[in-house]
Amino acid sequence: MFKNFKILDEKDKRLRLISKEVTFPLSKEEKRTIKDVMEYLRYSQIEKYAKKYNLRAGWGMSAIQIGIQKRWFVIVEEQEDGSFKNYFFANPKIISNSEEEIYVEQGEGCLSVNREVPGIVLRYARVTVEAYDMDGNKFTMRLREDLAVCVQHEIDHLNGILFIDKIDKKNPYKNADKYRPI
Numbered sequence: 001m002f003k004n005f006k007i008l009d010e011k012d013k014r015l016r017l018i019s020k021e022v023t024f025p026l027s028k029e030e031k032r033t034i035k036d037v038m039e040y041l042r043y044s045q046i047e048k049y050a051k052k053y054n055l056r057a058g059w060g061m062s063a064i065q066i067g068i069q070k071r072w073f074v075i076v077e078e079q080e081d082g083s084f085k086n087y088f089f090a091n092p093k094i095i096s097n098s099e100e101e102i103y104v105e106q107g108e109g110c111l112s113v114n115r116e117v118p119g120i121v122l123r124y125a126r127v128t129v130e131a132y133d134m135d136g137n138k139f140t141m142r143l144r145e146d147l148a149v150c151v152q153h154e155i156d157h158l159n160g161i162l163f164i165d166k167i168d169k170k171n172p173y174k175n176a177d178k179y180r181p182i
Contacts, residue, residue, distance in 0.1 A: 118172050118173075
């Protein structure tokens, strides 16, 4: 059964909270919520379901966006063959990053920011993240480009930061010519 979440809006003060560390083992309820979030994100990227359930397309969602103040997030990435790859990160930390910074040319979006926000958000082109899977096993993952941007966006959520905070209000495209768009 598909669960349609109430996603917190940017005006909700809970989005500014710093999320608390995840403790293991996860409860059955927590695992169910994580799987429901994965399904929600997958459905949001499939046009017929997005229309049917009135969903905005999204790749990632952090726990705080659904009112859970825990340091976890999910990313669901559509593959070239139309299948989806699910990622779960608990207590993530960026342990290294590239010097190169990039930005999303069309602009970043967020399921909690229900409006277009012009401007660039600089992100590292490559990051190495250390985190835990749903069973509490530590892993390290090297990410590039789109996935690296998505992980940085979601980690910001865990720290009470929205992408709109990173856009220069006076000059939203400041130094865009100095960085590589993706």
